[in-house]
Amino acid sequence: MRRRTVIGVIFIVAVMTSTATLAQSDSLSVDTALWYNRESSESRTEIAPVMPSRDGGRGKLNQTQQLDGVEVKGRLPKTRAKGDAMRTMVAGTILEKAGTVSDALSKIPSLEAERDGAVKVTGRGDAEVYINGRRVQDMKELSRLRSDQIQHVDVVQNPGARYKASTRAVVRITLKKAQGEGFSFQDSAEGMYQYGLSATNNLDVNYRTGGLDITASFWAGSYGHSKSFQDNTLTYYAGKDKIEGISTQEAKNTRKGWSPQLQVNYMVDENHSLGAYYKYDRHPSGKYSGMFYTNNFENGNYVERSESDITQEEEFKKHIFNAYYNGKLGQLSIDLNIDGLFDDTQSPGITKEITNPAPAPGTQGVSYGTVRAINSNTLGSNNFWATKLILGYPVWKGSLSLGGEYSYNHRTDAYDFTATDAVPVKATDTEINEKSSALFAEYGRQFGKVFAQLGLRYEHLTNDYFNFGKREDEVCRNYGDWFPTAVVSAPVGKMQLSLSYRRDIERPPYANLTSSTIYINRYTYQSGNPYLQPSYTHSLVLNAAYKWANLTLNYGRIKDAITMSTEPYPGSADPLVSLVRPINSQDDYDRLTVIVSARPTIGCWHPTWAVVAMFQNYKSPTAAGEVVTLSQPWFNGSWRNTIELPHALRLSADMEWATKGEYNNFRITRPRIVGNLGIQKDITLRSLGTLTADLRCIDLFNTNKTEAIIFGYRDLATNNPARRTFILDLTWKFNEARSKYRGRGAGDKQKARM
Numbered sequence: 001m002r003r004r005t006v007i008g009v010i011f012i013v014a015v016m017t018s019t020a021t022l023a024q025s026d027s028l029s030v031d032t033a034l035w036y037n038r039e040s041s042e043s044r045t046e047i048a049p050v051m052p053s054r055d056g057g058r059g060k061l062n063q064t065q066q067l068d069g070v071e072v073k074g075r076l077p078k079t080r081a082k083g084d085a086m087r088t089m090v091a092g093t094i095l096e097k098a099g100t101v102s103d104a105l106s107k108i109p110s111l112e113a114e115r116d117g118a119v120k121v122t123g124r125g126d127a128e129v130y131i132n133g134r135r136v137q138d139m140k141e142l143s144r145l146r147s148d149q150i151q152h153v154d155v156v157q158n159p160g161a162r163y164k165a166s167t168r169a170v171v172r173i174t175l176k177k178a179q180g181e182g183f184s185f186q187d188s189a190e191g192m193y194q195y196g197l198s199a200t201n202n203l204d205v206n207y208r209t210g211g212l213d214i215t216a217s218f219w220a221g222s223y224g225h226s227k228s229f230q231d232n233t234l235t236y237y238a239g240k241d242k243i244e245g246i247s248t249q250e251a252k253n254t255r256k257g258w259s260p261q262l263q264v265n266y267m268v269d270e271n272h273s274l275g276a277y278y279k280y281d282r283h284p285s286g287k288y289s290g291m292f293y294t295n296n297f298e299n300g301n302y303v304e305r306s307e308s309d310i311t312q313e314e315e316f317k318k319h320i321f322n323a324y325y326n327g328k329l330g331q332l333s334i335d336l337n338i339d340g341l342f343d344d345t346q347s348p349g350i351t352k353e354i355t356n357p358a359p360a361p362g363t364q365g366v367s368y369g370t371v372r373a374i375n376s377n378t379l380g381s382n383n384f385w386a387t388k389l390i391l392g393y394p395v396w397k398g399s400l401s402l403g404g405e406y407s408y409n410h411r412t413d414a415y416d417f418t419a420t421d422a423v424p425v426k427a428t429d430t431e432i433n434e435k436s437s438a439l440f441a442e443y444g445r446q447f448g449k450v451f452a453q454l455g456l457r458y459e460h461l462t463n464d465y466f467n468f469g470k471r472e473d474e475v476c477r478n479y480g481d482w483f484p485t486a487v488v489s490a491p492v493g494k495m496q497l498s499l500s501y502r503r504d505i506e507r508p509p510y511a512n513l514t515s516s517t518i519y520i521n522r523y524t525y526q527s528g529n530p531y532l533q534p535s536y537t538h539s540l541v542l543n544a545a546y547k548w549a550n551l552t553l554n555y556g557r558i559k560d561a562i563t564m565s566t567e568p569y570p571g572s573a574d575p576l577v578s579l580v581r582p583i584n585s586q587d588d589y590d591r592l593t594v595i596v597s598a599r600p601t602i603g604c605w606h607p608t609w610a611v612v613a614m615f616q617n618y619k620s621p622t623a624a625g626e627v628v629t630l631s632q633p634w635f636n637g638s639w640r641n642t643i644e645l646p647h648a649l650r651l652s653a654d655m656e657w658a659t660k661g662e663y664n665n666f667r668i669t670r671p672r673i674v675g676n677l678g679i680q681k682d683i684t685l686r687s688l689g690t691l692t693a694d695l696r697c698i699d700l701f702n703t704n705k706t707e708a709i710i711f712g713y714r715d716l717a718t719n720n721p722a723r724r725t726f727i728l729d730l731t732w733k734f735n736e737a738r739s740k741y742r743g744r745g746a747g748d749k750q751k752a753r754m
Contacts, residue, residue: 079108079496079545079548079599080496081491081497081498081545082489083444083489084156084158084160084453084498085154085155085156085498086154086157086550087152087153087155088153091150091151091176094606094642094644095108096147097147097148097642097650097680098147099146099692099694100142100143100146100147100188101113101143101147101149101150102114102115103147104150104153105153107608108153109550109595109597109599109608109610110155110552110595110597110610110612111155113142114139118139119142119171121169121171122554122612123157123541123552123554123556123614124157124169125169126168127168127169127170128159129142129171132173132174133172133326134324135322135339137279137320137341138259138279138281144188144219145175149176150173150175150176151174151175151176151177153172153173153174154171154172154174155171156170156171157500157552158487158500158501158539159485160442160485160487161441161455161457161484162440164405164438164459165438165457165459165505166505166506168506168537181208181209182735184206184208184733184734184735185204185205185689185732185733185734185735186731186733187204187731188729189201189731190728190730192725192726192727192728193225194723195226195723196224196226196254198222198224198225200220201220202217203218205217211267211273212265212266213264213266214262214264214265215262216260216261216262219258219260220257220259221256223253223254223255225725226252226253227250227251227252227253227723228249228250228251229249229721230248230719230720231246231247231718232246232716232717232718234578234715234716235623235714235716235717236568236578236713236715237623237624237625238575239575242298242300243296244297244298245295245296245523245576246294246297247292247293247295249290249291249292250291251288251289251290251291251310253286253288254286254287255286255314256284257284258282259279259280259281260280261279262278263276263277264276264277271327271329272325272327272328273325274325276321276322276323276324277321278319278320278321278322279318279319279320279321280317280319280320281316281320282316282317282318283315284315285313286314287312287313287314288310288312288313289311289312290309290310291307291308291309291310292306292307292308292310292520292521293305293306294306303357304356304357304576305355305358306355306356306521306522306523307353307354307355308521308522309353310350310351310352310520311349312347313347313348313349314345314346316343316344316346317343318342318343318344319340319343320340321340322339323337324337331393333390334389335388335389335390335392336388337387337388338386338387339384339385339388340384340385340386341382341384342381342382342383342384344380345378345379346378347379347380348377348378349376350373350374350375350376351374351521352371352372353372354369354372355370355372355522357369370421372421373419374418374420374425374519375419376415376416376417376519377416377417378413378414378415380412381412382409382410383409383411384410385407385409387405387406388403388405388406389405391403396445397445398443399443399444399445400441400442400443401440401441401442401443401444402440402441403439404438404440405438406435406437406438407437408433408434408436409432411431411432411433411434411510412429412430412432413428413431413510413516414429414430415428415514415518417519423519424525424572425516425517425519425525426516426517428468428514428516429467429468430465430467430514430516431467432463432465432510432513433463433464434461434463436459436460436461437459438458439457439458440456442455442456442485449490450489450490451487452486452487453486455484455485456482456483456484457482458480458483459480459483461478461479461480461507462476462478465530472515474531475515481505483503483504484502484503485501485502485503486501487499487501488500494546494547495544495546496544496545496546497542497544498542499540499541499543500540501538501539501540501541502538502539503536503537503539504537504539505536506534506535506536506537508529508562511528512529512562512582513528513529513532514530515530516528517579520580522576523576523578524579524580525577525579526581527580527581528581528582529581529582529583532562533560533584534560535558535559535560535562535584536558536560537556537558537559538557539554539555539556540556541554548598548599548601549596549597549598550595550597550598550599551594552593553593553594554593554594554595555592556590556591557589557590558590559588560584561584561585562582562585563582563664563665564581564582564583565581565582565712565713566578566579566580566712566713566714566716567581567712567713568714585620585664585665586621587619589618590616590617591615591616592616593614593615594612594613594614594615595610595613597610597611598610604643604644604645606642606643607640608638608640609637610637610638611636611637612635612637614634614636614661614663615633616630616662616664617629617630617631618630618662618665620665620711620712622712622713622715623713623714623715628711630664630665630667630711631662632661632662632667633661634660634661634663634668635659635661636656637656637657637658638654638656640654641653647681648682649679650679650680651678651679652676652678652679653678654675654676655676656674656675657671657673657674658671658672658673659671665710665711665712666708666711667708669709670705670706670707670708672703672704674698675699675700675701676696676697676698676700677697677700678694678695678696678697679695679696680692680693680694680695685732688734689732689733689735690732690733691730691731692729692733693729694727694728694731695728696726696727697724697726697727698726699724699725700724701724704721705720705722706718707719707720
């Protein structure tokens with residue numbers, strides 16, 4: 001989706017909202033461990049897999065075995081090193097009762113899962129998410145699945161060579177093995193209220209017989225609960241004159257959509273399985289509406305006021321397809337995936353603006369200015385295919401994996417407009433043909449209690465860029481890179497240790513590479529930057545787990561970081577006009593993230609304490625013409641509690657706080673505290689299954705407010721308040737069965753850039 005005019009208006013809102021939850025944003029990252037499952041060929045390419053039990057792999061935390069009449073009990077650590085990942089058990093713990101999969105992930109230290117949004121890892125950023133080996137393309141899926149379906153969650157902060165070099169972190173979710181045959185049903189309904197009402201419903205119908213497993217789902221939703229409010233002050237100098245633009249904006253988003261999907265899994269025998277997955281996502285209506293008021297001052301004197309009424313509509317449709325084969329021929333394991341993604345988006349919009357200059361000195365009354373209207377439309381589409389093959393074979397008491405990946409995307413993006421006045425905006429009609437190919441090798445071996453894995457990946461990318469059918473050679477790209485990975489993990493006494501290294505790359509999203517310039521209002525334009533360079537990071541991560549306590553140290557050396565900048569509009573004689581665009585940082589910088597967490601169980605009380613500390617030395621230009629080093633540490637703390645009460649009741653109470661500090665070119669100038677409260681109830685319906693009711697209040701005290709300064713050639717101070725939100729989830733399960741789908745996906749990061 002490319003609501004670019006909307007993005008232009010509210011890009012600050014989005015950036016500052018992410019800053020408000022910094023520990024859950026780009027600075028945060030999660031490692032996902034490998035999915036060890038007897039029925040997964042990928043598990044056969046790893047060392048020391050953990051096999052699910054014959055009782056369905058429920059693998060509860062307290063395990064009991066009978067040995068010659070002697071009963072032996074063992075309790076596994078809640079989080080422990082497993083291969084290249086840190087594994088958290090969910091089955092048999094209070095996390096089973098978290099609600100949705102997103103809710104369960106949010107209760108794992110260092111992870112943050114937004115409802116219908118991204119999963120992020122502290123210190124690393126957005127994570128790829130896999131469910132039983134299949135790459136999740138639609139994050140709403142994490143809100144449709146229930147937490148009691150999860151066996152365990154693996155977090156890999158430095159993924160191995162089998163993953164794209166642009167993969168910052170991986171979260172692998174392994175579901176419990178389903179039991180029984182025949183039909184089963186699950187229906188989940190959600191209502192959400194903030195400034196308005198949102199309602200969604202998802203129905204899953206599953207049929208299982210023998211090795212055949214078929215699941216059909218239908219989701220529908222209407223969103224109208226959210227609004228955004230923001231106050232901004234843009235400060236810069238035009239020669240010796242100090243210019244200030246003080247603005248207030250209020251925006252509301254509404255949208256409706258529906259989505260059917262079908263997945264089929266067939267297990268031929270113990271060594272061969274295949275399947276396919278198809279989803280159609282349709283949003284026939286979406287609307288952004290906002291008011292944007294700006295008062296401009298020159299050397300403290302009021303000079304002009306602008307009032308903008310902005311409306312943007314959006315309609316899109318998307319097809320997602322995956323087919324896979326997992327097999328084993330002798331000792332050779334085979335994992336093949338084929339993916340397709342096809343989408344079309346249309347976004348018409350209109351901006352109506354009134355600009356009034358300040359009354360002349362000594363006069364009274366209203367000063368009449370100009371009225372301007374801009375009508376625009378954006379059309380975009382992606383036609384994407386990818387394939388990925390991984391072969392595994394035991395070598396020298398270890399496991400060698402070789403593989404390759406290829407993807408191709410044909411992307412079109414057209415922007416046109418009409419305006420009542422001349423504006424420095426150009427219509428564009430761009431076409432991108434991008435091909436990406438990769439080869440990798442990975443070897444892992446167990447040396448007693450020590451697990452070691454080395455990997456090397458080579459990626460080559462070609463990008464042909466056309467505008468109105470003309471190739472623009474200076475924007476086209478053709479480059480290749482090597483990306484090494486390494487991990488060592490071992491128990492030291494009762495402590496689990498893991499040390500990993502990775503070199504990775506962050507390629508700009510397609511929307512940031514556009515050459516079009518979008519009109520926001522009289523003072524602000526937004527554009528992409530086709531000259532953006534990829535960002536490279538050397539990442540070193542140390543994980544330590546002792547019983548219910550965990551420590552993570554994450555060091556990164558970052559080159560050409562991508563951030564948003566507000567600059568003078570090139571070639572404009574009017575100093576009031578600004579251009580917002582993505583740029584690369586001028587200097588390399590260091591970032592260290594320290595995470596300490598504890599998750600004990602005290603009777604019926606399940607607390608989780610976590611503290612995140614972030615340090616950096618980011619250099620940024622300022623409006624005063626200087627370069628400032630942003631190095632003030634930033635701290636975030638959380639205290640989450642779940643209390644099990646009689647009669648299948650559970651009470652949750654959470655508190656999170658964040659200090660002042662600095663991250664990239666942001667300076668957070670106000671501490672923040674947020675409180676949440678919730679209650680759950682399980683209701684047995686006898687022959688009709690079970691019903692779970694989950695009521696929550698997010699931001700109980702209306703204290704989720706952020707104030708910050710974004711440094712650049714033009715400094716921006718911003719204030720972004722929020723409001724408490726009420727959520728009610730109802731989940732009905734009847735003769736429940738769970739998915740056995742194991743497709744893994746190909747071309748994952750390319751799809752994410754769309």
